[in-house]
Amino acid sequence: MLALNIENLSVVFPGLSSPALAIGHLSIAAGSRVAITGASGSGKSTFVNIVAGLERTRQGRIRWNGEDIAGFSESRRDRFRAANIGLVMQEFHLFPGLSALENVLLPARLAGAATADIIERAHALLSTVGLSRPGQKIETMSRGEMQRVAIGRALLRKPGVIIADEPTASLDAESGEAVGDLILDLAIAEGSTLIVVSHDQRLASRLDRCITFGSGRISEDSTATAGEAA
Amino acid sequence: MIRFILSDLRRLWAGSLVVVLLVALATALGVSVVLQERALRLGSARAADKFDLVIGAGGSETQLVLSSVFLQPSPLPLMRGEVLGKLAADPRVDWAAPIGFGDSFSGYPIVGTTTMLAQNLSGGLIEGKIFAREGEAVIGSAVKLSLGGEIKPMHGLPEEGGETHIELVYHIAGRLRPTGTAWDRAILVPIQAVWHIHGLAAEEHAEEGAESEHEHEHEAASGTGTAEHGHEHEEAGEHHDGHEHHGKLDPDAALDESWTADAPGLPAILVKPKTIADAYKLRQEYRSGNTVAVFPGEVLTNLYATLGDAKQILVAVASGAQALVAASLVLVTVIHIGQRRRQIGALRAFGAPRGAIFGIVWLEFFFLVAVGIGLGFALGYAAALLLSDMFSETSGITMPVVFAREDAGLAAVLLAFATVLAALPAVLAYRQSPAQALRA
Numbered sequence: 001m002l003a004l005n006i007e008n009l010s011v012v013f014p015g016l017s018s019p020a021l022a023i024g025h026l027s028i029a030a031g032s033r034v035a036i037t038g039a040s041g042s043g044k045s046t047f048v049n050i051v052a053g054l055e056r057t058r059q060g061r062i063r064w065n066g067e068d069i070a071g072f073s074e075s076r077r078d079r080f081r082a083a084n085i086g087l088v089m090q091e092f093h094l095f096p097g098l099s100a101l102e103n104v105l106l107p108a109r110l111a112g113a114a115t116a117d118i119i120e121r122a123h124a125l126l127s128t129v130g131l132s133r134p135g136q137k138i139e140t141m142s143r144g145e146m147q148r149v150a151i152g153r154a155l156l157r158k159p160g161v162i163i164a165d166e167p168t169a170s171l172d173a174e175s176g177e178a179v180g181d182l183i184l185d186l187a188i189a190e191g192s193t194l195i196v197v198s199h200d201q202r203l204a205s206r207l208d209r210c211i212t213f214g215s216g217r218i219s220e221d222s223t224a225t226a227g228e229a230a
Numbered sequence: 231m232i233r234f235i236l237s238d239l240r241r242l243w244a245g246s247l248v249v250v251l252l253v254a255l256a257t258a259l260g261v262s263v264v265l266q267e268r269a270l271r272l273g274s275a276r277a278a279d280k281f282d283l284v285i286g287a288g289g290s291e292t293q294l295v296l297s298s299v300f301l302q303p304s305p306l307p308l309m310r311g312e313v314l315g316k317l318a319a320d321p322r323v324d325w326a327a328p329i330g331f332g333d334s335f336s337g338y339p340i341v342g343t344t345t346m347l348a349q350n351l352s353g354g355l356i357e358g359k360i361f362a363r364e365g366e367a368v369i370g371s372a373v374k375l376s377l378g379g380e381i382k383p384m385h386g387l388p389e390e391g392g393e394t395h396i397e398l399v400y401h402i403a404g405r406l407r408p409t410g411t412a413w414d415r416a417i418l419v420p421i422q423a424v425w426h427i428h429g430l431a432a433e434e435h436a437e438e439g440a441e442s443e444h445e446h447e448h449e450a451a452s453g454t455g456t457a458e459h460g461h462e463h464e465e466a467g468e469h470h471d472g473h474e475h476h477g478k479l480d481p482d483a484a485l486d487e488s489w490t491a492d493a494p495g496l497p498a499i500l501v502k503p504k505t506i507a508d509a510y511k512l513r514q515e516y517r518s519g520n521t522v523a524v525f526p527g528e529v530l531t532n533l534y535a536t537l538g539d540a541k542q543i544l545v546a547v548a549s550g551a552q553a554l555v556a557a558s559l560v561l562v563t564v565i566h567i568g569q570r571r572r573q574i575g576a577l578r579a580f581g582a583p584r585g586a587i588f589g590i591v592w593l594e595f596f597f598l599v600a601v602g603i604g605l606g607f608a609l610g611y612a613a614a615l616l617l618s619d620m621f622s623e624t625s626g627i628t629m630p631v632v633f634a635r636e637d638a639g640l641a642a643v644l645l646a647f648a649t650v651l652a653a654l655p656a657v658l659a660y661r662q663s664p665a666q667a668l669r670a
Contacts, residue, residue: 049665052579054579054663054664054665054668055663055665055666056663074584074663075583075584075585078578078581078582078583078584078664079583081579081581082580082581082582082583083581087579087580089576089579089668093572093573093576093579093580093668095234095237095238095573096237096241097237097238097240097241098233098234098237102233102234106234106577106580106582107577107580107581107582108581110234110577110581110582110583110586110587110590111581111582111583111586112586153580154580157581
């Protein structure tokens with residue numbers, strides 16, 4: 001379980017006068033479940049990239065349980081993300097030609113982390129997300145099934161935080177609902193902090209806290225539990 | 231990781247195939263040029279090896295070697311026949327044999343010579359025996375004719391519209407062992423017969439002298455001359471009866487191999503000196519005056535010094551082609567990486583370390599290029615073999631296609647290049663931030 005603490009963050013892209021994202025202070029408590037909403041271009045994706053360490057910042061601190069990933073090198077951030085952050089994206093980024101199980105295990109295998117325990121967990125996760133054929137080739141699956149495989153992959157190494165970026169946006173209403181439920185249930189079951197970027201009001205409303213972005217800033221922060229906002 | 235690479239290659243099989251083929255063809259071009267050039271050099275050197283010293287009338291040394299060693303038809307100036315007699319009597323000479331060209335049969339050159347050469351050229355016969363009479367011939371191992379067959383000599387070559395001699399029909403008496411030289415395609419006949427056909431008979435007394443000296447040979451030939459020979463004789467006789475105006479030649483005439491001063495002019499004499507020192511002395515001696523004496527090997531070396539430049543041009547052209555392919559591979563790589571940016575970004579986002587991604591991209595590309603190089607060597611080898619076979623078919627010269635140690639160097643250079651080339655996409659992949667890559 002990881003807690004997030006952001007201070008004086010400012011992300012500026014070349015050619016843009018105003019920062020794409022500017023957060024004076026933001027805390028997300030360990031184990032909390034937070035929805036991030038906002039219009040397109042409001043800075044949601046930048047927020048995800050920054051807190052997941054996919055993008056580097058020059059200004060500000062992003063602390064996960066006190067560790068400032070803004071100060072990490074590229075490869076250290078890669079390692080940190082691999083060990084602590086489970087990512088689910090709008091596009092599944094699964095690899096055709098490999099089976100569901102192989103897709104779940106691929107990043108761990110490449111990182112040399114695929115122990116017998118991890119492989120066993122991969123099997124268990126696939127059945128948890130409701131896939132009974134771990135050997136099925138990924139390209140033969142429906143989109144809903146693919147996103148389930150992606151959820152299994154995100155949870156494989158027991159991440160302290162799950163970050164889902166529009167996990168239901170590319171799915172039809174029915175499977176989107178099922179996937180949303182699955183992510184929420186699994187985050188609760190695993191005890192992970194959950195950050196979900198979503199337009200999906202129904203999904204957002206089921207989370208503890210909803211942070212709304214506008215023009216790169218936090219415009220609204222409805223704290224159901226004891227969150228802090230700046 | 232390997233499974234991932236394999237499934238990736240399967241997915242991108244068309245592009246991979248193109249990369250492999252590009253590399254293979256470029257490599258094959260370079261390899262076949264090198265191999266073929268080596269085969270030509272080795273083949274001709276071995277062909278020339280059989281002939282230690284060639285003596286001819288003044289003129290082009292290269293032409294003399296090409297005509298005598300490689301049996302390339304060309305008009306050579308003639309030297310006086312007495313040179314042969316002098317050489318045959320020289321104690322430094324193991325054996326000396328005259329050669330006379332000009333006729334052909336079915337595209338095979340007919341070479342007039344003596345029993346001396348027929349005995350020594352290939353170190354024996356596969357079948358039959360050496361010619362002992364004017365109407366007999368010995369064929370090289372690659373001549374597609376059978377023993378006892380008829381040979382009707384044609385003046386010049388068929389493509390030159392040569393005229394068939396009807397004065398004499400040779401019968402094949404024996405077949406030589408393979409020598410790997412142009413002589414495997416030659417038909418050896420007594421030079422005396424060539425002279426007679428072309429009206430260059432030596433003086434009468436020379437033939438008389440032969441009667442006593444070579445009687446045993448004649449007898450031997452007659453002794454083995456069974457019904458078959460009789461038949462041949464009859465046939466030849468009939469043949470000649472029909473064309474009496476061409477003058478009558480006796481195919482059963484005994485061979486005269488005593489070389490007197492009156493022997494007709496000769497284009498070339500092959501000489502086997504007893505020792506190397508003798509070879510140099512003989513060359514020195516016959517270089518002056520109206521004759522030239524050459525070591526075929528040396529003439530070839532000079533020829534290669536000239537051809538060496540040609541080889542460099544070929545190698546430069548092949549290298550140019552390889553550079554073009556390398557450049558196109560870089561292009562393919564950059565485009566390929568562009569297409570794979572998202573995949574690479576995703577792998578990193580989900581926790582694959584950059585080293586592993588570097589490894590995957592590098593290994594995948596290196597694998598393709600290495601397969602291409604391997605295939606290229608095989609293709610180049612096959613192409614060189616094919617070319618050598620085609621060349622051997624027409625020239626009779628065996629062209630050994632062999633890899634030498636320096637080819638391993640070539641392979642190493644190509645692989646090193648592939649290593650660097652494969653690192654390029656890997657480095658490109660390594661330098662992107664995953665967020666950038668995913669946005670692409």
